[in-house]
Amino acid sequence: MKKLLTASLIILSSLSYAKIEVLDRIAIIVDDGVVMESQIKNTIEDIIGRYEDQNLEKPPQNIIEDQVSEKLIIEELQLQMADRAGIKISDAELNITMGRLASNNQMTLEGFISFIEENGDSYEDLREEMRREMRIQRIQRGRVNSSVDITEKEFEAFLATDESLETLQPELLVRQILVKDIDQANKIAGQINDGGDFAEIASKFSISSNASTGGLINWRRMIDMPQLFEKALNKKSVGFISEPLESGSGYHILKLEDKRGEFVKYEEQW
Numbered sequence: 001m002k003k004l005l006t007a008s009l010i011i012l013s014s015l016s017y018a019k020i021e022v023l024d025r026i027a028i029i030v031d032d033g034v035v036m037e038s039q040i041k042n043t044i045e046d047i048i049g050r051y052e053d054q055n056l057e058k059p060p061q062n063i064i065e066d067q068v069s070e071k072l073i074i075e076e077l078q079l080q081m082a083d084r085a086g087i088k089i090s091d092a093e094l095n096i097t098m099g100r101l102a103s104n105n106q107m108t109l110e111g112f113i114s115f116i117e118e119n120g121d122s123y124e125d126l127r128e129e130m131r132r133e134m135r136i137q138r139i140q141r142g143r144v145n146s147s148v149d150i151t152e153k154e155f156e157a158f159l160a161t162d163e164s165l166e167t168l169q170p171e172l173l174v175r176q177i178l179v180k181d182i183d184q185a186n187k188i189a190g191q192i193n194d195g196g197d198f199a200e201i202a203s204k205f206s207i208s209s210n211a212s213t214g215g216l217i218n219w220r221r222m223i224d225m226p227q228l229f230e231k232a233l234n235k236k237s238v239g240f241i242s243e244p245l246e247s248g249s250g251y252h253i254l255k256l257e258d259k260r261g262e263f264v265k266y267e268e269q270w
Helices: 002-016 037-053 061-085 091-104 109-118 123-147 152-159 162-168 182-193 198-205 227-233 264-269
Strands: 026-030 033-036 171-179 216-221 245-247 250-260
Touching: 026 037, 026 061, 033 037, 033 061, 037 061, 061 123, 091 109, 091 123, 109 123, 171 182, 171 198, 171 227, 182 198, 182 250, 227 245, 227 250
Parallel strands: none
Antiparallel strands: 026 033, 171 216, 171 250, 245 250
């Protein structure tokens, strides 16, 4: 009995000195929920990666951190509202959305999954992130539909304000070609004007990291794009192709592939 007790004490002593590894920490408490350090870190890395993919100068680190923290706090509040409202996204609905996302990237779902995993990302993580975004969008639409009661004149006045640009801007699907010198940019612009396929030309000549996907930049609003792109694409129709645009990385040629959003039909009033 004495030997057994001694062995137990040795085991407990060893456990007390075992290395404790902290996997994550709470960064922000938001009402009944939290924002973890890993969420902030991963979101910052994703934003910085997008700037680097487009060879564009990124904002100072402290500004990015403030913006990410605010964004995650708002999202957490919206998810808590979705929980209280019982809003859920079924696997079947999510599968349809993921299939549409693959189609927008001109891939089959199987090819899209392979592309995600070959780039070191997790398809399951992407599914859960998409489920999260869909719940947030649903609670946003629900609150708007249930609480807003305005006249036509008030709505038209709102469309004329800067606030409406941030709230109602559609998402754009854009392709880009990036080259180093203006002569090559002009030559490529000529090929496109002569009927050349933009995606094929991007894959062949663009030096941007998204050249392998035909220069495709995933869906985003203009206010989330570099100012150079925003000015070039403002109020342009689907199919628009820009002149060469000079930046610190070289010369960009943009093509507006598509638009989406509930308020696309009002864009000319903006």
